[in-house]
Amino acid sequence: MNEIQFPGNLLREMRETAPLVQCITNYVxxxxAANVLLAAGASPAMVHAEEEAGxxxxxxxxxxxxxxxxSPQWxxxxxxxxxxxxxxxxxxVFDPVAHFATAYRRKVTAELLTLAPTVIRGNASEIIALAGGTSSAKGVDSRDPVELAEKAxxxxxxxxACVxxxxxxxxxxxxxxxxxxxxGGSALMPKVTALGCSLTCLVGAYVAIRPSDPLSATVAALAHFAVAGERAAAGSDGPGSFGWRFLDALAALTPEVLDSEARIERL
Ligand SMILES: Nc1ncnc2c1ncn2[C@@H]1O[C@H](COP(=O)(O)OP(=O)(O)O)[C@@H](O)[C@H]1O
Ligand SMILES: Cc1ncsc1CCOP(=O)(O)O
Ligand SMILES: [Mg+2]
Incomplete structure (x- = not known):
């Protein structure tokens, strides 16, 4: 048993405070990601130019x-x-998308890791490779089970020294x-591009609410996705209808339903 907080209170604060989150994410x-943050209750801003980002x-x-x-400017x-x-x-929060794929990605990832991210969020292949192991991935999609990445x-x-x-x-x-x-969640989630990237931005929103407890904040973001994903999948015909139902489900989720439907095993 550990001290990870229930996510409902954090969602309540999200809706009350609408934290401003600066997202430097990819073109895809x-x-x-901006729509996911708005649906969840945060305020996204995509600001990446060197002249103003700091x-x-x-x-x-x-x-x-x-x-x-x-690219270098980014x-x-x-x-x-x-x-x-x-x-x-x-x-x-750092999302090391396919960081193992090219020498350039490996170099920038090594540089960014020296700047002490509060949270790293990736799929199993990305986390295995980031810890120094050999992953099976070829690009942005994972080909490894999460269980294999837990030790990494x-x-x-x-x-x-991060989450x-x-x-x-x-x-x-x-x-x-x-x-x-x-x-929780749904097998349709990896069939809609950039939902992982959007989740990373949502982790940024929850961590903005609880900078002193990034572990509970990260769990809350993942729980919000898992419950909304499961609910959205129930009425979906495929990735297309899942996409808009998922945004609706993120927005409709209440703190009470989040706490009652989140399946969080504290280890
Ligand atoms: N097969 C699955 N079943 C349920 N949820 C999934 C599944 N695959 C991915 N997800 C969910 O999709 C979201 C994005 O995760 P993931 O696909 O691992 O990221 P990425 O897009 O970076 O590869 C997470 O909320 C994750 O829990
Ligand atoms: C398809 C693609 N190509 C470069 S970034 C990107 C999006 C990846 O999104 P996610 O990691 O959430 O699947
Ligand atoms: Mg990803």
């Missing part, structure tokens, strides 16, 4: 950084934003001392 994800990070409650379609914007967030004592996640969390979230059929979250497994 920008629109869906300044903006000082007014945002949290920052998220995603290397899915990164990396400069990410580093400026992380510098601004760090100076303002704001949390930042714990090692990475201890090495980086690590691994997502897939089940999810696993750890800070290297306490951990949780979450079930």
């Amino acid at each position: 994800a920008m629109n869906i 300044e903006f990070a000082g007014i945002a409650g949290g920052l998220t950084v995603n290397i899915g379609t990164a 990396i400069a914007g990410m580093k400026a934003a992380i510098g601004g967030a760090t100076a303002a004592h704001r949390p930042w 996640a714990n090692e990475l969390a201890r090495r980086q 690590v979230a691994v997502t897939g059929t089940t999810d696993f979250v750890t800070d290297g001392r306490h951990a949780a497994r979450l079930s």
Whole structure:
């Protein structure tokens, strides 16, 4: 048993405070991630230019950084934003999309990891490779089960002194001392592009609400996705209708239903 908080109170605060979240994500994800944050109750802003990203990070409650379609100018914007967030004592969340795929991605990932992310969120293949193991992935989609990534996640969390979230059929979250497994969601979720990237942005929103407890905040974000995903899948014909039903389900979810339907196993 551990101290991970129930997610309902955090969702209530999300709706009351609508935290401003600076999202530096990829071209594929920008629109869906902004809609996911609005549906959940947060206020997204996609601000990535080096000239303004650091300044903006000082007014945002949290920052998220995603290397899915990164290029040198974007990396400069990410580093400026992380510098601004760090100076303002704001949390930042890292999504290492397919970081193992090319030498360029490996280099920028190594650089960003030295800047002390508060949370790392990735799929199982990404987390296994980030911890130094061999993953089976070829691109942005995972080809490894989450269970295989749990040890890697714990090692990475201890090495980086941060929270690590691994997502897939089940999810696993750890800070290297306490951990949780979450079930729920739907097999339709990986059939809609950039839902993982959008989840990373939602982790940024919850961590903005609870910067002092990033483990509970990350669990709350994953629980919000898992319950909304399960509810949305119930009436869906396929990825298309799931996509809009999922946004509706994120918005309709109440703190009470979140607490009663979230399946969180505290480890
Ligand atoms: N087979 C599945 N069953 C239930 N939920 C899933 C499944 N695959 C992914 N998810 C959910 O989809 C969301 C995105 O996770 P994932 O697909 O692992 O990220 P990524 O898009 O970065 O690869 C998470 O909320 C995760 O729990
Ligand atoms: C398809 C694609 N290509 C580069 S980034 C990206 C989106 C990946 O999104 P996710 O990691 O959430 O599946
Ligand atoms: Mg991803």
